[in-house]
Amino acid sequence: MSENQDLVVILTALNLEYQAVRRRLAGPQVRRHERGTRFEVGTVQGTSCRVALALTNKGNHSAAVIAERAIQEFSPVAVVFVGVAGALWETARLGDVVVATHVYAYHGGTSEDDGLKARPRVWEAPHGISQLASHLARVDDWADDAPGRERAPQVRFGAIAAGEVVQNSRISAEARWIRQHYNDALAIEMEAAGVAQAGHLSGAPVAIVRGISDRADGTKSSAKDRSWQPRAAANAAAFATRLALELVQEKEQTVMDRADGARAAGRLEDHISNTAYGSTVGIMAGSVKDSSVHLNTDAGPKAASPKGLAAELDGFRLHLVRHHAEGALDDDTCREALADLDSARRAAEHGTPESARKALMTLKRLRGLIADCPALAARLAPLVVAAGGPA
Structure with missing residues (x-):
């Protein structure tokens, strides 16, 4: 949120x-x-x-x-x-x-x-x-x-x-x-x-x-x-x-439901992009030679769409607030983490290459800020990857 x-x-x-x-x-x-x-x-x-x-x-x-x-x-x-x-x-x-x-x-x-x-x-x-x-x-x-x-x-x-x-x-x-x-x-x-x-x-x-x-x-x-x-x-x-x-x-429940919906939509999009319809096949990072199709299996993780990443960040915010309420994060850390999270979300929504880099850098900084909270760090890791960071 x-x-x-x-x-x-x-x-x-x-x-x-x-x-x-x-x-x-x-x-x-x-x-x-x-x-x-x-x-x-x-x-x-x-x-x-x-x-x-x-x-x-x-x-x-x-x-x-x-x-x-x-x-x-x-x-x-x-x-x-x-x-x-x-x-x-x-x-x-x-x-x-x-x-x-x-x-x-x-x-x-x-x-x-x-x-x-x-x-x-x-x-x-x-x-x-x-x-x-x-x-x-x-x-x-x-x-x-x-x-x-x-x-x-x-x-x-x-x-x-x-x-x-x-x-x-x-x-x-x-x-x-x-x-x-x-x-x-x-x-x-x-x-x-x-x-x-x-x-x-x-x-x-x-x-x-x-x-x-x-x-x-x-x-x-x-x-x-x-x-x-x-x-x-x-x-x-x-x-x-x-x-x-x-x-x-x-x-909060509405935000979480929307985040789940965005994740489901992302999985469906990935499935469709790799499914043949009639005589048309969608291939990413691959090549065709003679009658063989060669797929590049080293393409790495696919970055999330700006809308999908923003929804994921909304869901992560709920977990951040709850960990703070339960005492896992002190007030100052939570305040800084929320500021970084909001900044990353705004950058992710813009959808430009420059804003995507900014979102990734902000999420990496956030990862270091919450490193002492393993449960939160584990939830954040796939979001860093979705933003374009290393797995």
């Missing part, structure tokens, strides 16, 4: 939500965007899944800007917005997690003599994310074990309404209007529409994960509902980080 294809961006609006996610990360390091936005990049504890965490502050507009910056900075597997929300109906109980099947920007409308007519924008959750989230909900092993907890939080799937006003009433004109026109929405909040729009424009998959902390019914400021905020934020963070881990693992 490329440099950031093992990374998921997680965004939050409140410090409470930010800290709930951050507690689940190991070794967070600050990364500053050129415009001043600060991200913390760490790994989900006990895994090699990387997460870039940032605070957007309240509102759809701010969330959209920060989401766009995060996507440009990291090119992530996905963007996950995590936080708390108010429940619009009794379906979702306090502490439950709501995963958006679609997001309504409910402030879209037209004001006419007979009232305000709803004209929302709607963003549907990506199919793959919805399927994966549903699977995790069925498996139901994502929540923390909390002593004394009356019941485990449940995952609910449905629409989320996102606007620009804190909703804390059941009887106000706006509250009645929302429940009338968006009666399938399970929860209401203030950032999902902005993040969904940023993902739509950038082509990045977006997931919205919210913990229910109140009922948006006038009791938000009560001591009881305030006590639910940290619990709801923790539940949302637990599900979101598990979702991030599964998204990265699926991406």
